[in-house]
Amino acid sequence: MKLYNWNVAPNPRRVRMFAHEKGIELDVVDVGEPGQPRLADNYLDANPHRIVPSLELDDGTVIGEVPVICRYLEAIHPAPPLFGRTPIEQAEIGMWERKCELEGMAPCAEILRNKVKAFDGRALPGYAIPIERIEALADRGKLRLGVFYEKLDARLSDAEYIGGDAFSVADITGFVTVEMATQGRNGIPEACSNVSRWHAAIAARESAKA
Amino acid sequence: MKLYNWNVAPNPRRVRMFAHEKGIELDVVDVGEPGQPRLADNYLDANPHRIVPSLELDDGTVIGEVPVICRYLEAIHPAPPLFGRTPIEQAEIGMWERKCELEGMAPCAEILRNKVKAFDGRALPGYAIPIERIEALADRGKLRLGVFYEKLDARLSDAEYIGGDAFSVADITGFVTVEMATQGRNGIPEACSNVSRWHAAIAARESAKA
Numbered sequence: 051m052k053l054y055n056w057n058v059a060p061n062p063r064r065v066r067m068f069a070h071e072k073g074i075e076l077d078v079v080d081v082g083e084p085g086q087p088r089l090a091d092n093y094l095d096a097n098p099h100r101i102v103p104s105l106e107l108d109d110g111t112v113i114g115e116v117p118v119i120c121r122y123l124e125a126i127h128p129a130p131p132l133f134g135r136t137p138i139e140q141a142e143i144g145m146w147e148r149k150c151e152l153e154g155m156a157p158c159a160e161i162l163r164n165k166v167k168a169f170d171g172r173a174l175p176g177y178a179i180p181i182e183r184i185e186a187l188a189d190r191g192k193l194r195l196g197v198f199y200e201k202l203d204a205r206l207s208d209a210e211y212i213g214g215d216a217f218s219v220a221d222i223t224g225f226v227t228v229e230m231a232t233q234g235r236n237g238i239p240e241a242c243s244n245v246s247r248w249h250a251a252i253a254a255r256e257s258a259k260a
Numbered sequence: 261m262k263l264y265n266w267n268v269a270p271n272p273r274r275v276r277m278f279a280h281e282k283g284i285e286l287d288v289v290d291v292g293e294p295g296q297p298r299l300a301d302n303y304l305d306a307n308p309h310r311i312v313p314s315l316e317l318d319d320g321t322v323i324g325e326v327p328v329i330c331r332y333l334e335a336i337h338p339a340p341p342l343f344g345r346t347p348i349e350q351a352e353i354g355m356w357e358r359k360c361e362l363e364g365m366a367p368c369a370e371i372l373r374n375k376v377k378a379f380d381g382r383a384l385p386g387y388a389i390p391i392e393r394i395e396a397l398a399d400r401g402k403l404r405l406g407v408f409y410e411k412l413d414a415r416l417s418d419a420e421y422i423g424g425d426a427f428s429v430a431d432i433t434g435f436v437t438v439e440m441a442t443q444g445r446n447g448i449p450e451a452c453s454n455v456s457r458w459h460a461a462i463a464a465r466e467s468a469k470a
Contacts, residue, residue, distance in 0.1 A: 098411070099359075111348055118354040125347035137335035138321060144328040149309075153386075173400075176363075177407060184396045190383075197387060201308070 052106040054097070056082040056089060060155065060230045061116050062103040063260070067222045068120045070257035072127050076105075087168050094178075101176040117147065120219055132219045143213035146205065147220040150212065154198040154227040160191030161234055195231060199242050206244035217255075225252040262316040264307070266292040266299060270365065270440045271326050272313040273470070277432045278330045280467035282337050286315075297378045304388075311386040327357065330429055342429045353423035356415065357430040360422065364408040364437040370401030371444055405441055409452050416454035427465075435462040 053069070053076040055062040069076050081093035081102060094100050097112070105113045105122065113119050124133050134140035163169045165188035171180035173187075202224065205212060213220035228238060228249055238245050252258060263279070263286040265272040279286050291303035291312060304310050307322070315323045315332065323329050334343050344350035373379045375398035381390035383397075412434065415422060423430035438448060438459055448455050462468060 098414075107348070111351075113351045113355060115355045115358045118351050118358065121354060122347055122351045125350065137332050138317070140335065141321075141323045141328050141332045144331060145323060145325045148325045148328060174404070177404075179403070179407065181400065181403070182396075184394060184400065186392075186394045187397060190391065190394065193389070193391070194384070194387075197389065204308075 051108065052077045052079050054079050054081050054093060054102055054104045054106070056080065056102045058082065058087075059102055060158075060226045061101075063229075064116045064222050064226050065103050065105070065119050065123075066260040067226070067257045068132065068219060069123060070260035071130070071132060071217075071222075071255075072123060074123055074127055088172070099176055100178065116223075117151070117219070120222075132217070132222075134213065134218060139214065143218045143220050146212045147218075147223050149198075149201070150220060150223040150227050153194065153201065155223065155230065157191040157194035157198065158227060158230040158234060158236070161188045161195070161236070162230075164188040164191070192236065195236055196239070198227075199239050199245060203242040203244045206248045211248070217252075221248075221252055222257075225249065225258065261318065262287045262289050264289050264291050264303060264312055264314045264316070266290065266312045268292065268297075269312055270368075270436045271311075273439075274326045274432050274436050275313050275315070275329050275333075276470040277436070277467045278342065278429060279333060280470035281340070281342060281427075281432075281465075282333060284333055284337055298382070309386055310388065326433075327361070327429070330432075342427070342432075344423065344428060349424065353428045353430050356422045357428075357433050359408075359411070360430060360433040360437050363404065363411065365433065365440065367401040367404035367408065368437060368440045368444060368446070371398045371405070371446065372440075374398040374401070402446065405446055406449070408437075409449050409455060413452040413454045416458045421458070427462075431458075431462055432467075435459065435468065 053065060055078045057080060081090050083090045089102065097104055099114050101114065103116065103119065105119045113122055121133065134143040163173045164183045164185060169183060171182060173183045174181045211217050211221050212224045231237065238249060263275060265288045267290060291300050293300045299312065307314060309324050311324065313326065313329065315329045323332055331343065344353040373383045374393045374395060379393060381392060383393045384391045421427050421431050422434045441447065448459060
């Protein structure tokens with residue numbers, strides 16, 4: 051299986067980390083344009099969704115969307131279970147994984163792409179037409195990220211991991227979100243000591259380097 | 261199981277439609293503030309995520325996030341399979357379900373909540389702090405919705421249903437998206453005849469009235 055990857059982007063990292071936790075070796079193909087903050091034209095022309103990552107199976111099927119790629123890997127390689135075992139565990143993990151993505155990572159992307167001039171006309175990935183930056187959206191993203199940190203801290207005061215008592219895909223999405231936020235100078239607020247404790251534990255895993 | 265519902269909102273409709281297709285009877289509890297475009301305070305105070313829908317299980321566990329609620333229902337009531345049978349089918353359906361949600365429904369919400377004055381200070385659901393409307397985001401949403409219609413039309417020129425040859429959860433998300441867009445006067449463009457054909461087929465299902 052080929053993973054179309056871009057090393058500087060957070061979303062491919064989620065898949066690399068997930069595969070590492072599973073012990074799955076992927077054939078990683080870098081499709082960033084060297085030295086430029088954008089994907090290479092030949093990848094964009096070949097992939098109708100114009101985003102990374104995507105996973106190409108041996109029969110040529112191309113799967114997009116991080117949680118979908120990860121679920122596929124879970125289906126063909128169930129151990130260790132990273133989406134939970136029972137329906138209730140799966141729901142708990144699934145809910146928190148989405149909270150991290152939509153309430154944490156999405157705001158980080160809003161901040162980055164609507165603030166930084168290098169993203170002029172490319173304020174959203176995946177579009178062939180120009181999407182202009184909206185500075186007010188970067189500010190909104192910052193506000194949302196603050197709310198997310200508080201929510202995550204409250205969750206991690208009750209649970210060791212984001213999804214409950216075991217490491218799961220929710221921790222991967224949460225970890226990559228905090229890494230992205232930190233890179234954008236919105237690191238973990240001092241008051242969020244539960245997030246700091248959890249972040250240190252995840253950062254110490256081998257997969258964090260994947 | 262109790263479904264906390266708000267009849268005017270699109271997201272609870274996705275769950276109602278999914279449950280109807282499965283033949284699952286949910287105890288539907290309406291939590292909208294009567295006559296107001298907002299949720300009732302007692303629901304907001306009790307639900308830390310401050311959004312609908314949520315599903316309360318008989319043991320008191322509360323599950324949030326539409327795709328997570330639907331997956332839980334699929335796990336406890338597998339027939340008919342609405343998330344696909346094989347890992348590849350599941351991936352295809354999962355990918356398109358997310359495309360509908362993030363590239364179709366999210367823009368509809370951007371248009372509605374950033375344009376309509378009734379949403380002053382509530383441009384995003386789920387936040388206890390004021391989130392101001394950004395008019396430029398409504399315009400961006402409209403642009404994105406146009407791209408989504410084209411993408412969906414291309415997909416439905418190759419496939420009978422959004423996820424492939426069988427009706428699935430992707431059709432539910434796609435259908436509710438098109439209904440929401442139409443309500444916001446962004447109905448199916450004339451050129452998108454495949455979307456029109458598919459929409460008529462889904463609208464004719466009993467579950468479309470759920």
